[in-house]
Structures are given as structure tokens and as C-alpha cells.
Amino acid sequence: MGKILLILFCILISNLSLSSAQSCESYAFSRNTNYATCASLPVLNSHLHWNYNPTNSTVDLAFRHTGTGTSQWVAWALNVDGRGMRGAQTLVAVPNPNGTFRAYTTSITSYQPDMQPSRLSFEVPTIMAEIVNGDVVIYATLVLPSGRTSFNQVWQVGSMNNGALAAHAFVADNLNSVNTVDFSNGVTTAGGSVGGSRQRRRNTHGVLNAVSWGVLMPMGAMAARYLKVFKAANPAWFYIHVATQTSAYGVGVAGWATGIKLGSDSSGIQYDTHRNIGIILFAFATLQVFALLLRPKPDNKYRFYWNIYHHSLGYSIIILSIINVYEGLDILDPEKKWKNAYTGILISLGVITVIAEALTWFIVLKRKKEDKRTHAGTNGTNGHA
Numbered sequence: 001m002g003k004i005l006l007i008l009f010c011i012l013i014s015n016l017s018l019s020s021a022q023s024c025e026s027y028a029f030s031r032n033t034n035y036a037t038c039a040s041l042p043v044l045n046s047h048l049h050w051n052y053n054p055t056n057s058t059v060d061l062a063f064r065h066t067g068t069g070t071s072q073w074v075a076w077a078l079n080v081d082g083r084g085m086r087g088a089q090t091l092v093a094v095p096n097p098n099g100t101f102r103a104y105t106t107s108i109t110s111y112q113p114d115m116q117p118s119r120l121s122f123e124v125p126t127i128m129a130e131i132v133n134g135d136v137v138i139y140a141t142l143v144l145p146s147g148r149t150s151f152n153q154v155w156q157v158g159s160m161n162n163g164a165l166a167a168h169a170f171v172a173d174n175l176n177s178v179n180t181v182d183f184s185n186g187v188t189t190a191g192g193s194v195g196g197s198r199q200r201r202r203n204t205h206g207v208l209n210a211v212s213w214g215v216l217m218p219m220g221a222m223a224a225r226y227l228k229v230f231k232a233a234n235p236a237w238f239y240i241h242v243a244t245q246t247s248a249y250g251v252g253v254a255g256w257a258t259g260i261k262l263g264s265d266s267s268g269i270q271y272d273t274h275r276n277i278g279i280i281l282f283a284f285a286t287l288q289v290f291a292l293l294l295r296p297k298p299d300n301k302y303r304f305y306w307n308i309y310h311h312s313l314g315y316s317i318i319i320l321s322i323i324n325v326y327e328g329l330d331i332l333d334p335e336k337k338w339k340n341a342y343t344g345i346l347i348s349l350g351v352i353t354v355i356a357e358a359l360t361w362f363i364v365l366k367r368k369k370e371d372k373r374t375h376a377g378t379n380g381t382n383g384h385a
């Protein structure tokens with residue numbers, strides 16, 4: 001009985017592995033080329049098919065990306081001396097306006113490459129690309145460098161922007177598209193994520209800053225403006241305002257520091273606008289904290305000017321913070337729901353602001369009217385007297 005089960009199990013396993021091998025190896029190429037080896041890559045719906053010729057150390061390969069849009073570029077690369085994007089010796093397929101694809105080589109030397117055709121560190125005697133039923137295939141012959149057969153490989157897909165290649169997305173699949181390939185034995189091994197810990201740091205930076213600069217600081221300003229009008233909330237509004245803004249500042253500085261560290265670690269990619277706004281924000285917010293220490297007494301003649309200064313700096317910080325959260329979201333390019341969530345929070349704060357503003361005006365005007373009436377009443381009494 002056990003033996004029969006074992007045999008059934010073996011048949012099942014061999015069928016499973018056969019069918020998964022077939023989905024890669026039985027693919028019929030339009031050029032009728034047969035490739036001896038095939039590896040389905042772990043992410044981004046990609047497959048690598050090749051023939052290895054040990055006599056002249058060449059590889060004829062076909063890199064296939066399934067489900068490519070007609071406005072997407074596709075790339076595959078060997079990184080001979082390093083890992084990941086920097087140093088990638090890249091074959092790239094780019095859509096033409098008429099829907100066909102052209103292919104060329106480009107050597108990537110930075111994280112902000114121009115993706116213009118350039119020579120690789122090894123010979124590529126032939127390269128071409130085509131799109132067949134939504135599969136983009138790059139065909140190429142590589143002369144493998146220095147007798148090696150095992151390399152780090154990296155592959156990628158991204159969208160086009162007015163005929164130019166736009167940066168790829170920064171979601172998990174696009175960051176995990178690295179592993180190694182050995183052309184002599186067909187083994188591909190997982191290379192893990194190039195940017196796993198870096199991505200975690202980027203996300204931490206994003207959450208800290210969106211919460212502190214992007215949400216807490218506007219709420220602190222609202223507390224000051226709209227609680228002040230209620231007599232019962234005096235002086236509580238002041239302490240709420242100070243507590244909110246100082247904790248926002250504390251968290252914000254931590255988030256800011258992670259951002260500065262990320263910026264100095266990213267060799268190549270420069271997010272200048274985001275970085276510059278960040279530095280201005282840090283300077284403004286620090287000024288704002290110290291301004292509190294220099295605040296003149298309410299009856300001081302300079303208090304009026306201090307108030308103007310405090311308000312204009314405060315509102316500038318809020319506006320710049322919101323702009324920079326969106327700048328950051330564009331760089332981080334997380335799932336759409338995060339941007340929507342932040343927009344939702346802003347809309348809620350906006351609605352509360354409108355209602356609170358109306359209420360404040362109502363209360364202030366009513367109070368004024370009452371004051372006038374009491375005043376008139378007093379005058380009347382005086383008149384009688």
C-alpha cells in the first residue's frame with residue numbers, strides 16, 4: 001500500500017514538474033529557434049531561454065516578458081562585476097510609434113541612467129526584439145566575458161513617457177527582479193532583494209514624515225485657530241497646540257534625518273526638489289520652535305509683529321509639508337491606496353477647517369453683537385442717569 005502511494009506520488013510530482021517545465025520550454029518562438037534551456041524568473045512574468053556554446057563561450061538567448069503593454073519597455077541585463085541596477089550590462093526593448101519593438105544595448109552606470117544605446121563590457125554580435133501576442137522577446141547573442149558562465153542577472157519593465165523611457169516602479173516585484181544565472185548548467189538561484197532593507201527605510205521615512213509634517217502639524221495649527229474661540233478652552237488650546245507641534249516636530253526631525261541619510265546613501269539618484277523642500281521645512285520648523293522662546297508678552301507692542309511672523313511661517317510650513325508629502329509619494333510610488341489615504345485625510349481636515357472656520361466667525365460675530373448690545377445698554381443707563 002505504502003509503495004503504491006509512493007509511486008502515485010512520484011508520478012504526480014513528475015507530472016507537475018513536467019508541466020511547469022513545458023510552460024517555459026515548450027514555448028514556440030516565431031523564429032523557430034529551439035533553446036535547450038529555459039528558466040522562468042521569479043517575478044515580473046519573465047522567462048529566459050538560451051543555448052550555450054562552450055567552444056566559443058557564446059550564449060544565444062531569448063528574454064521573454066509576457067503581457068507587455070505597447071507602451072512599456074522591457075530590459076534584461078547581466079551584472080558582471082556587481083549586483084542589481086548599477087553596472088547592469090543591459091539589453092533593452094523599446095516600443096516604436098508603430099507598435100513594433102526595437103532593441104539595443106546600454107551599459108547602466110548610475111541609478112539615473114539616460115538609457116541611450118551604448119556598448120557593453122562584452123560583445124553582443126546580434127540583438128533584436130519583437131512583440132508576439134503581448135509577449136516581448138529580446139533575441140541576442142552574447143560573448144560571455146572572461147570564460148565565466150555564472151552571473152548576476154537583473155530584469156525590468158517600465159512605462160514610456162512621450163517616447164522616452166520612464167523610471168520603473170518601486171514596488172516589491174521591481175526591486176526583487178535579481179538573481180543569478182549559470183549558462184552552463186541552467187541553474188538560476190534566488191538573489192533576494194537588492195533593496196529590501198533600503199525599501200523598508202524609505203517606507204519608514206515616508207510614514208514618519210507624512211504623519212508628522214503632513215498630518216499632525218496641520219492639526220496643531222487647527223487646534224490653535226479653532227479652540228481659541230471657546231472661552232472654556234482657554235488656555236487649554238495653547239497647551240494642545242504646543243504639545244501637538246512639538247511632538248510633530250520631534251517625529252518630523254526623526255523622519256527628516258532618515259531622509260537625509262537615504263539621500264546621501266543613494267549614489268546616483270537625486271531627488272532635488274524633495275530634498276530642498278525638506279531642508280527648508282527643517283529650517284522653518286526649527287525657527288518656529290525657537291520663536292516660541294522669544295514670544296513677547298501679550299501686551300508687548302512687538303507681540304503683533306511676532307504673531308504675523310508666527311502665522312506666516314506656520315502656514316508656509318503646512319503648505320510646503322503637504323507639497324513635500326506628495327513629492328515623496330511620487331518618489332516612493334507605493335500602491336495607489338496610500339496616496340488616496342493621504343488625500344482622504346487632507347480632505348477630512350479641509351472639511352473640518354471649513355466648518356470650524358464658519359463656526360468661529362459665527363461665534364465671534366455673535367459675541368461682537370452681544371458686546372455692542374451690552375455697550376448700548378450701558379449707554380442707555382448712563383443716559384437715564
Ligand SMILES: *[C@@H]1O[C@H](CO)[C@@H](O)[C@H](O)[C@H]1NC(C)=O
Pocket residue numbers: 053055056058125141
Ligand atoms: C559559436 O559556436 C556555435 C556552435 O559551434 C556557432 O553556431 C556560433 O555561430 C558561434 N558563434 C559565434 C558568435 O562565433
Ligand SMILES: *[C@@H]1O[C@H](CO)[C@@H](O)[C@H](O)[C@H]1NC(C)=O
Pocket residue numbers: 096097098099100
Ligand atoms: C516601425 O517603425 C520602425 C522605426 O520607427 C521602423 O524601423 C519599422 O520598419 C516600422 N515597421 C513597420 C511594420 O512599419
